[in-house]
Amino acid sequence: MKDISIRVTLTLILNVAGGYVLYNLWQWYLVPLGIVDISLIQSIGIRLIFGFLTDKIPRKQEEAIDKIYAVSYSISSYILVLAFGYFWKMFLWYLKKQEIRSSRGRQWISF
Numbered sequence: 677m678k679d680i681s682i683r684v685t686l687t688l689i690l691n692v693a694g695g696y697v698l699y700n701l702w703q704w705y706l707v708p709l710g711i712v713d714i715s716l717i718q719s720i721g722i723r724l725i726f727g728f729l730t731d732k733i734p735r736k737q738e739e740a741i742d743k744i745y746a747v748s749y750s751i752s753s754y755i756l757v758l759a760f761g762y763f764w765k766m767f768l769w770y771l772k773k774q775e776i777r778s779s780r781g782r783q784w785i786s787f
Contacts, residue, residue: 695720704765
């Protein structure tokens with residue numbers, strides 16, 4: 677029973693974290709293109725749907741070390757994707773800012 681409650685809790689945490697990452701990436705990249713805005717709850721639902729469709733069935737019983745590794749890998753990959761997405765967003769913002777400055781007649785960018 678304890679193992680089931682731990683699995684449910686970890687699944688809930690990982691799906692909420694994945695939905696949060698999806699929500700931020702959607703807001704940063706898709707909404708400016710004119711695609712409809714989604715809420716955090718909707719992004720968690722999308723994460724659950726794609727998780728269900730791409731879930732792999734384990735072939736053998738997992739050990740505790742494998743579970744810890746899988747959870748830590750998932751969380752670290754979410755953090756890395758969110759960080760990379762944020763830095764890419766800032767880079768695009770910087771390029772747009774430089775484009776506005778150079779269109780005013782000043783030469784801020786030299787290639």
